[in-house]
Amino acid sequence: MPTESEAEKINETKTWFLYMVRCHSGQLYTGITTDVARRFAAHEAGKGAKFLRGKGPLALQFQMQVGSHSEALKKEVQIKKLSKAAKEQFILEQSI
Numbered sequence: 001m002p003t004e005s006e007a008e009k010i011n012e013t014k015t016w017f018l019y020m021v022r023c024h025s026g027q028l029y030t031g032i033t034t035d036v037a038r039r040f041a042a043h044e045a046g047k048g049a050k051f052l053r054g055k056g057p058l059a060l061q062f063q064m065q066v067g068s069h070s071e072a073l074k075k076e077v078q079i080k081k082l083s084k085a086a087k088e089q090f091i092l093e094q095s096i
Contacts, residue, residue, distance in 0.1 A: 016072035018079065020062040020091065023055035028087050030079045032072040036063045062091045 014034045021029045021043060029051055033039035040060050042048040052058060066072040079087065 014069070016066050016069050018062075018064050018066050018072055018075050019060065020079075020087070021052060022059045022061040023052065024057055025055060027055070028061065028084065030076055030087075032066070032069075032076050036060070062094065064094060 016032055016034055017036050018030065018032055019036050019039070021031070021040065023029065029043075029049060031039065031049065039048065040058070043052050044056065044058055046053050066075050079090065082090065
């Protein structure tokens with residue numbers, strides 16, 4: 001089993017993604033992962049974040065490659081601090 005520092009090095013060498021999932025109510029959930037398809041499937045199966053459980057059907061609204069784990073965490077925090085209107089605007093601007 002890798003040590004904590006070895007695990008951190010592994011996390012930093014993988015490519016990370018920021019993604020946003022829309023619930024049936026219109027709420028947006030923001031997360032990070034190294035495999036968006038796998039993570040979204042987990043959310044749909046009720047195995048992902050507690051926030052999304054019972055809020056289906058879910059739609060993958062947005063995804064973007066971010067880079068390292070630390071960069072992804074920073075971007076996730078930045079997005080989560082935005083208002084819903086600002087998140088919607090962010091999605092529109094990124095898809096152009």
